[in-house]
Amino acid sequence: MQKAGHAELVETPDGSWVMSHLAARPLRTPHGPRCTLGRETAIQAVTWDADGWRRLRQQGHHPAVEVEVPTRPDPAPPTARPDAGTLPWPWSTLRGYPDSSWADTTSRPGWIRLRSRHGPESLWAQSLLAQRITEHRAEAEVTVEATPRTFTQAAGLVLWYDTRSYLTLDPTWAEPDGEPQRGRQWRGAGRTVLSLVERDEQDLRQVALLDVHKRGPVTLGVTVDGAEARFWFLRAGTPTPIGPPLDFSRLSDDHGSRLRFTGAFAGIHGRDLVDAAFTADFTGFRLTCTPG
Known part of the structure; x- marks a missing residue:
């Protein structure tokens, strides 16, 4: 420690x-x-x-990694906080509590519908729900259903540290067959793709872009092992890697030039940089943290 x-x-x-x-x-x-x-x-x-x-008790000036202290059982923690609306704890949000205007749990039972707002760099109204990663080995998974119609819309899975350090895997829109856009998104043309993006305070880069061959829900996931994050999606029920392993240690207190101490999160998010009206539905979010 x-x-x-x-x-x-x-x-x-x-x-x-x-x-x-x-x-x-x-x-x-x-x-x-x-x-x-x-x-x-x-x-x-x-x-x-x-x-x-x-x-x-162990003498010296350094903390012991393992200690024995008296304990007694406590009541089970609540599944929801009074100020968390209808979302079960432990979701965390940025700069405000979730509410039904952007995090809707009633329109589609069993799903969370996010109304997308600002992008991940924004210091203002982001549509982001996340849970803290508590071990050096972790896996996150979620199923998302979304139909983006322009490159300004995206929603999916995020590993989050702050507005300067994050990794995202999102369904978004791209030009037909890689051609220049020439206004095609306004005519309903284009294709849905999975976009893997890496961001730190130096730059933002798209690491991988992959066509989604079917409409409807897609299951996204990421496996974190120490300093490495590997993103994947389910194809015919089988986890299929997308992009190379990424440096998860950039999402740390010790990377970059600014004072940081919050640790990394895994969660879901959405962005609509023009209208703040694009919605995406999420279900089955799972974050598993494994000691070791």
């Missing part, structure tokens, strides 16, 4: 003392240690010496 600090002392019901604090678990990468999980909460057992000074 690294970056240990910001501690608070707590006396437990049995009279012993523990210290709750923040810490980070870095990945070892060729670029140095990178903390894709952000700051996490840790706990240490403490004692008081004969002179009344607080000491770590």
